[in-house]
Amino acid sequence: MTAPDGSAAPADQKRAIERAMTHVADLIGHGHRVAITHGNGPQVGNILLKNQLTAHVVPPVPLDWCGAQTQGTLGALIMNALDPIPAATVVTRTLVDPGDPAFHDPVKPIGQYFSVVEARRFQALGQTWREFERGWRRVVASPRPVQILDAAPAVALMEAGYTVVAAGGGGVPVVRDADGRLHGVEAVIDKDHAACALAQAVGADILVIATDVPHAIAGYGTPEARPIGSVTPKEMRVLQAEGHFASGSMGPKVEAALRFVEEGGAKAVITSLDNIAAAISGNIGTTVNRES
Numbered sequence: 001m002t003a004p005d006g007s008a009a010p011a012d013q014k015r016a017i018e019r020a021m022t023h024v025a026d027l028i029g030h031g032h033r034v035a036i037t038h039g040n041g042p043q044v045g046n047i048l049l050k051n052q053l054t055a056h057v058v059p060p061v062p063l064d065w066c067g068a069q070t071q072g073t074l075g076a077l078i079m080n081a082l083d084p085i086p087a088a089t090v091v092t093r094t095l096v097d098p099g100d101p102a103f104h105d106p107v108k109p110i111g112q113y114f115s116v117v118e119a120r121r122f123q124a125l126g127q128t129w130r131e132f133e134r135g136w137r138r139v140v141a142s143p144r145p146v147q148i149l150d151a152a153p154a155v156a157l158m159e160a161g162y163t164v165v166a167a168g169g170g171g172v173p174v175v176r177d178a179d180g181r182l183h184g185v186e187a188v189i190d191k192d193h194a195a196c197a198l199a200q201a202v203g204a205d206i207l208v209i210a211t212d213v214p215h216a217i218a219g220y221g222t223p224e225a226r227p228i229g230s231v232t233p234k235e236m237r238v239l240q241a242e243g244h245f246a247s248g249s250m251g252p253k254v255e256a257a258l259r260f261v262e263e264g265g266a267k268a269v270i271t272s273l274d275n276i277a278a279a280i281s282g283n284i285g286t287t288v289n290r291e292s
């Protein structure tokens, strides 16, 4: 069921998480140690809308607070869905560089579509809004993750036998001041780039990016469209350079998979949720394999 703001109702979100976690439980049942991360776009959109509707009554919360809140909510739902498998959620901060060029060119759309009148009102408050096909939407910086700051507790929990939920929504974006103090920033870190950074930080052998489709597609939307199976990083870089992967969808997944393998990971898989257990043992989905 869809609410009037276009988002899924809590019961439907819970059901989707339960469905996803049956596949993760399958992996754990086969003896794999798992760190889970997730997006949070719809949930942050929900908080932003409440911010806007209630700003005259309660102070709106900043974007890094929205990220932290959604990590808690989604982490709790994931842990319930995995029960009785021992699981723990780490509220995770991701360090970003205040000099990242993304802060000068905000491109990540967040929240709902609004009319130009409302967009102008928020622009006057200092926010960046852009016009899309369906209306006006706020855009924020999407800087690259520099470091998953809370990787150490995630690793300790994994070593103690917990399945860990971490870096949800790309992690709570923080920068370090000149005086060494950390503070949150108005940004959204791409979840796929953060997944790569988390996988590296916990020493994962395999990065699995679960999505709606079983494969990345070369020539998407053309008569030559073909699913991409097992590839080397070099072959995938060629396809990437030919422009096969859209920036807002498959692009970051492909880049995250490539970086993971190029920087020492054994393999990275992009596939649909129901394939993830099979993807670990075989070459199912789009698999970037380290060259031997």
Ligand SMILES: NC(=O)OP(=O)(O)O
Pocket: 038, 039, 040, 041, 042, 169, 170, 188, 189, 190, 191, 192
């Ligand atoms: N952080 C992030 O990329 O999440 P969504 O894809 O859910 O917006």
